[in-house]
Amino acid sequence: xxxxxxxxxxxxxxxxxxxxxxxxxxxxxxxxxxxxxxxxxxxxxxxxxxxxxxxxxxxxxxxxxxxxxxxxxxxxxxxxxxxxxxxxxxxxxxxxxxxxxxxxxxxxxxxxxxxxxxxxxxxxxxxxxxxxxxxxxxxxxxxxxxxxxxxxxxxxxxxxxxxxxxxxxxxxxxxxxxxxxxxxxxxxxxxxxxxxxxxxxxxxxxxxxxxxxxxxxxxxxxxxxxxxxxxxxxxxxxxxxxxxxxxxxxxxxxxxxxxxxxxxxxxxxxx
Amino acid sequence: xxxxxxxxxxxxxxxxxxxxxxxxxxxxxxxxxxxxxxxxxxxxxxxxxxxxxxxxxxxxxxxxxxxxxxxxxxxxxxxxxxxxxxxxxxxxxxxxxxxxxxxxxxxxxxxxxxxxxxxxxxxxxxxxxxxxxxxxxxxxxxxxxxxxxxxxxxxxxxxxxxxxxxxxxxxxxxxxxxxxxxxxxxxxxxxxxxxxxxxxxxxxxxxxxxxxxxxxxxxxxxxxxxxxxxxxxxxxxxxxxxxxxxxxxxxxxxxxxxxxxxxxxxxxxxxxxxxxx
Numbered sequence: 001x002x003x004x005x006x007x008x009x010x011x012x013x014x015x016x017x018x019x020x021x022x023x024x025x026x027x028x029x030x031x032x033x034x035x036x037x038x039x040x041x042x043x044x045x046x047x048x049x050x051x052x053x054x055x056x057x058x059x060x061x062x063x064x065x066x067x068x069x070x071x072x073x074x075x076x077x078x079x080x081x082x083x084x085x086x087x088x089x090x091x092x093x094x095x096x097x098x099x100x101x102x103x104x105x106x107x108x109x110x111x112x113x114x115x116x117x118x119x120x121x122x123x124x125x126x127x128x129x130x131x132x133x134x135x136x137x138x139x140x141x142x143x144x145x146x147x148x149x150x151x152x153x154x155x156x157x158x159x160x161x162x163x164x165x166x167x168x169x170x171x172x173x174x175x176x177x178x179x180x181x182x183x184x185x186x187x188x189x190x191x192x193x194x195x196x197x198x199x200x201x202x203x204x205x206x207x208x209x210x211x212x213x214x215x216x217x218x219x220x221x222x223x224x225x226x227x228x229x230x231x232x233x234x235x236x237x238x239x240x241x242x243x244x245x246x247x248x249x250x251x252x253x254x255x256x257x258x259x260x261x262x263x264x265x266x267x268x269x270x271x
Numbered sequence: 272x273x274x275x276x277x278x279x280x281x282x283x284x285x286x287x288x289x290x291x292x293x294x295x296x297x298x299x300x301x302x303x304x305x306x307x308x309x310x311x312x313x314x315x316x317x318x319x320x321x322x323x324x325x326x327x328x329x330x331x332x333x334x335x336x337x338x339x340x341x342x343x344x345x346x347x348x349x350x351x352x353x354x355x356x357x358x359x360x361x362x363x364x365x366x367x368x369x370x371x372x373x374x375x376x377x378x379x380x381x382x383x384x385x386x387x388x389x390x391x392x393x394x395x396x397x398x399x400x401x402x403x404x405x406x407x408x409x410x411x412x413x414x415x416x417x418x419x420x421x422x423x424x425x426x427x428x429x430x431x432x433x434x435x436x437x438x439x440x441x442x443x444x445x446x447x448x449x450x451x452x453x454x455x456x457x458x459x460x461x462x463x464x465x466x467x468x469x470x471x472x473x474x475x476x477x478x479x480x481x482x483x484x485x486x487x488x489x490x491x492x493x494x495x496x497x498x499x500x501x502x503x504x505x506x507x508x509x510x511x512x513x514x515x516x517x518x519x520x521x522x523x524x525x526x527x528x529x530x531x532x533x534x535x536x537x538x539x540x541x542x543x544x545x546x547x548x
Binding site: 092107147 | 322407409412416495496499506507509511512513514
């Protein structure tokens with residue numbers, strides 16, 4: 001086991017095929033027998049997937065995906081990647097993936113329609129501000145006065161409306177890129193993202209922007225646990241959960257997090 | 272003709288009554304069959320329960336509908352300021368394309384280019400380009416508002432279509448009327464203003480009604496650049512509940528507006544046909 005923990009991802013990707021034992025948990029439960037089909041976003045964003053190429057196993061979610069697959073008895077080459085939108089993931093009927101990984105927050109409402117694995121990451125929400133608003137204090141009072149934006153399909157929206165309760169109506173967008181555009185056009189002062197995404201956007205995408213604060217994960221009424229999304233009642237869930245449990249116990253999950261997610265310390269808590 | 276005859280109905284009247292009964296029978300049978308097919312067969316499909324839960328969830332609808340109605344006010348607002356601007360700009364472009372004087376040739380080129388470009392580019396692209404692009408140049412608030420520039424994108428696109436409809440209206444006024452008016456001593460301007468336009472505009476009212484209906488729906492495209500109108504609000508609810516029912520709710524609200532509007536356009540069209548006959 002120790003060897004596993006220390007093995008690098010490259011070595012893992014190159015590791016030879018582990019033939020799936022007939023009695024294995026996932027046997028006969030996947031879309032295609034012997035293959036593990038994982039969906040990600042289109043495009044998939046850094047730092048979750050690097051260069052929009054999940055096949056490389058680079059990026060946090062891509063790495064977790066391959067680790068889970070290995071834990072479940074699939075070789076790296078038996079992992080098949082497909083792309084899906086949020087809507088495709090929640091539409092009724094058969095899915096074209098076994099599991100879908102694109103920072104899905106687990107919520108009770110969503111769980112009525114689809115199944116989620118155990119969480120593989122817990123992300124605090126963080127505040128990204130435009131270059132013109134970097135001296136805003138990380139206090140609720142100061143945050144209320146800003147002009148807010150967020151991605152409309154994320155749990156950032158209820159957080160924004162219920163916790164921050166901004167003075168003016170927030171503007172909502174379809175994806176991260178559009179929030180960037182709006183921030184670059186100075187149409188919004190601040191936007192709410194999960195912390196890793198916020199750090200990435202401020203470091204790479206929007207020059208001069210800054211992550212001024214994060215919400216403590218425990219204080220949020222809706223802490224963002226990311227889970228793998230599956231079709232409602234998918235028998236594969238127990239296998240995925242077992243694999244994630246094993247990865248947590250062995251410390252491998254924490255190791256992957258340390259490798260791919262930026263150091264998330266040093267961002268002040270919002271008072 | 273209508274007075275009843277002592278001998279009862281004529282053979283022709285009997286035949287016509289028969290035909291009427293027959294067509295009523297056929298129409299009602301086929302309607303009943305179609306409804307039965309929908310109401311009985313669709314729920315028999317294996318996925319119906321899931322589809323019903325995802326698209327026609329009464330609880331979700333009740334929870335979200337009032338907020339969708341609130342968001343629809345934003346659509347109405349955007350529509351209310353775009354429609355008049357489109358009418359004016361569309362008419363000006365139509366007139367520019369119709370300019371007869373050689374000195375005004377650049378105006379004609381401008382009109383033609385304008386309609387070509389804005390009819391040819393997908394609305395959403397125009398909304399993105401103008402909605403993010405122009406504010407990106409560094410305009411101060413509130414002049415960089417997505418409401419302003421998104422509306423401008425709609426106005427430009429729709430003016431191009433509306434201008435073409437106005438132009439067809441102008442062309443539909445027979446040339447002899449212009450000649451007649453000119454021969455009475457009216458100037459080109461007077462001819463256009465007092466003779467051609469009043470008839471042209473009247474002729475194209477039903478067609479323009481269709482543009483209004485289309486605009487009413489396309490206002491939702493502004494949601495891509497920020498405004499939380501009904502489509503975005505429904506999308507937010509969809510994501511939170513992982514349920515498509517809010518979209519169905521939005522569709523109901525749209526239909527409540529567009530169906531009366533379409534019927535009115537049909538009525539105008541029928542009335543016009545009658546008048547022309």
